[in-house]
């Protein structure tokens with residue numbers, strides 16, 4: 001199978017979701033305590049395990065299963081989320097060790113092509129996602145009061161604390177769960 005067309009890069013700045021609820025997935029960044037971030041990450045990993053164990057549909061791209069559709073399959077989203085957790089764990093460690101580190105851009109589409117997300121095994125992706133989510137959750141569980149206030153900057157100038165970084169990360173993960181659920185709805189309607 002040829003490599004599928006890469007979706008349009010997502011240039012949207014999602015940092016606004018830290019201030020108000022997301023109109024697409026309904027996520028509200030500030031309606032829970034920061035001490036719950038770790039537990040919420042673990043819970044999301046369980047949801048992903050379910051989403052990635054649906055049979056053939058897991059590797060189909062919505063809305064109609066066409067491999068050249070511009071929307072990622074559940075499998076591709078799952079591999080992306082696993083890699084996001086790994087990237088964010090690395091960034092998290094830098095935030096705690098260095099003073100206001102700057103994060104370089106991460107091209108998620110390049111990562112998807114290079115990692116051949118569409119050819120990965122869904123069970124292995126689910127397992128890798130759970131491991132990466134667990135490692136990330138452990139980090140958040142151990143943050144001290146001072147640690148929550150440590151800062152970092154993104155290459156576009158957006159500024160984060162460890163706390164807002166965690167809330168932002170959770171939105172990313174929850175939003176992709178919503179993406180996958182919507183994709184499944186569209187794919188099932190087609191049958």
Ligand SMILES: [Zn+2]
Nearest residue numbers: 022025027175
């Ligand atoms: Zn959202």
